[in-house]
Amino acid sequence: MRGIRKAFGPTVALGRVDLEVLPGEVHALVGENGAGKSTLMKVLSGAHAPDEGEMLFDGQPYQPRHPLDARSRGVGMIYQELSVAPHLTVEENIVLGMEPRKGPFVDRKAMRARALEALAHFDHPDIRPDVKAGNLSVSAQQLVEIGRSLAMGCKLLVFDEPTSSLAQKDIERLFQLIDRLKGQGISIIYISHFLEEVKRLASRLTVLRDGSVVGTREVATTAPEEIVSMMVGRDVDDLYPRSKRSPGETLLEISSLAGVKKPVDASLTLRRGEVVGIAGLVGSGRTEFLRALFGLDAVKGGTVKVGGASASASNPRQRWKQRIGMLSENRKDEGLALNLSIADNVTLPCLERFGNAGVLSPAKQKTATARWIERLGIKCQGPGQEIGALSGGNQQKAAFARLLEYDVDVLLLDEPTRGIDIAAKARIYEAINEVVTDPQRPRAVLIISSYLPELFGVCDRIAVMSQGKLTRAVPVEKLTPHDVMLVATGKAADLP
Known part of the structure; x- marks a missing residue:
């Protein structure tokens, strides 16, 4: 050609x-x-x-x-x-x-x-x-x-x-x-x-x-x-940036969480300033775990503590109020309102901040969203553009911006880079690193991914879900992809 x-x-x-x-x-x-x-x-x-x-x-x-x-x-x-x-x-x-x-x-x-x-x-x-x-x-x-x-x-x-x-x-x-x-x-x-x-x-x-x-x-x-x-069109020193991380207080403590079908048994702690990854095969119960944790699916047993206090949730609104936000793996059907603007999608969980006496201010929404467009490099015509017109990578950046605009402490990310291009992935990885190393208030990130290089690149610890059961989380430097796959496929009972 x-x-x-x-x-x-x-x-x-x-x-x-x-x-x-x-x-x-x-x-x-x-x-x-x-x-x-x-x-x-x-x-x-x-x-x-x-x-x-x-x-x-x-x-x-x-x-x-x-x-x-x-x-x-x-x-x-x-x-x-x-x-x-x-x-x-x-x-x-x-x-x-x-x-x-x-x-x-x-x-x-x-x-x-x-x-x-x-x-x-x-x-x-x-x-x-x-x-x-x-x-x-x-x-x-x-x-x-x-x-x-x-x-x-x-x-x-x-x-x-x-x-x-x-x-x-x-x-x-x-x-x-x-x-x-x-x-x-x-x-x-x-x-x-x-x-x-x-x-x-x-x-x-x-x-x-x-x-x-x-x-x-x-x-x-x-x-x-x-x-x-x-x-x-610019230098990218490291596809998986990793600034110095200092895990602090426990933000989320999950004990023996069980859903109606899955998860069967999931226990995990998540500390401020760290990224914990969950590996596993499709159908292992990873997504069901996040959905039960976020209040989207019914919980059959177990306990969840947020900031040391018991915090059950029957719906996602309660989790938002506890400063826990979730990014769905299915952004088109569950994660975004495709016929609404970027500004509407970014500000959706906290619309009360952008109004006066019950009247919404689109100008305030657009001003807040413009900051995230610049910070995350969202390619668009502006905050008022319909989000369904964006590429998958830019849609995902906007969905990520929603969590940051609400100012959550815990980010639950389910396959955050699925179906997006490499450059968009690099920006998501940068944003994850930035939120967990924020000197003012580092957040905590729990990420599900089927892509092992991603988990080993961005995470501090990794746990594996197999047949609805979650292993303990182990520091990445003590693991190999082979170790993870042995557990994921049922050939090993636990991580080394």
Whole structure:
């Protein structure tokens, strides 16, 4: 791709971008949300026509008229949001749009043969051609999509955040498949917010920022901090900043907390000035633990003390009054009011501060929110912009700002960086470090994450949830990721 330019009205989404991918290469494409990655790939896949520039594929001029044309020319897209037809069978999905025919009828025998040939690329005998795609797991549906591109003879596959909805074992299977495809000479463009995935798979990476290429680097010789710096346009000395921390008084003391189903038994202390992380597999009971603690779900047993005093809660409003705030893992459905402004979302738990005689002052809301927009680097048009129009990373920063605006002592964070770009993650990590090392009043943070490098990077202690039971919290310097996974998978009863 040479000199690719694409504008939408006055907005220039791509400013003469160059991208080169070699045969049999895994080439990573990274950048913040809004950097232009998706637009560039839509040009490649035929969904957008470029305003300027040229493309060559296998040395020949390449100008796809639409996505099906691109696929027939050898370029396949595997999107983060899967596009299988759930009511059709696996084989019908694989040949969708290119069904083999005998006269006016679909050639079922040829369709089955083509599907079996595509499925042979995968070590997944349980994916049968005659099964309805909607009955398969998310990871299996993803393989069906990949099979659709392989059945068409694609030589270049684009993977856009392919691991966002996969369990760890399925992620490793996908990585092994990408290794096999690379070995067969198929080229891969891999888009991901996870630098560890980029390091694992790619030989080269290209960084986009504000619609332009910042640079292309060899992955093996480029430090993660340099990649993040290229993305955000400034130096990032450490992706996981850690100022000197001095844990103080106990703010939260949980003893044998049990929910209706989960958690089964959870005990934990959280002190001012520290970050405690909870690891565990999906379904282990981590989120249920936070929901029960915050008053969102019913509690069957156990005690909770806040600041040394017994403090049960039947609803979240009571926890807010006790200066405990929670960030939900599901920001779109539970964490934000998407049709309201940024200012409304940030000030929602404490609206009484922004009014007089029961009349709300939007000007006061916007003034308070503007401080957080600047401090957290929220990219937006201003406090009055509808929050649903922001990128996921900027939405998450605004949700984080809500906790700080209320001035909570304890922050309960459930997967705070899921689905956001690396630069947004770096800013969240900085903010976490800032609140626990605030010289005036350090807070305490309890964080749930499925991403072990994140937990080891930001936490002082880590506990593990397994089948609803929480282990004791152990200092990170005494742990390895292997220790954590042994407990998470049930192969060890406790941390060392």
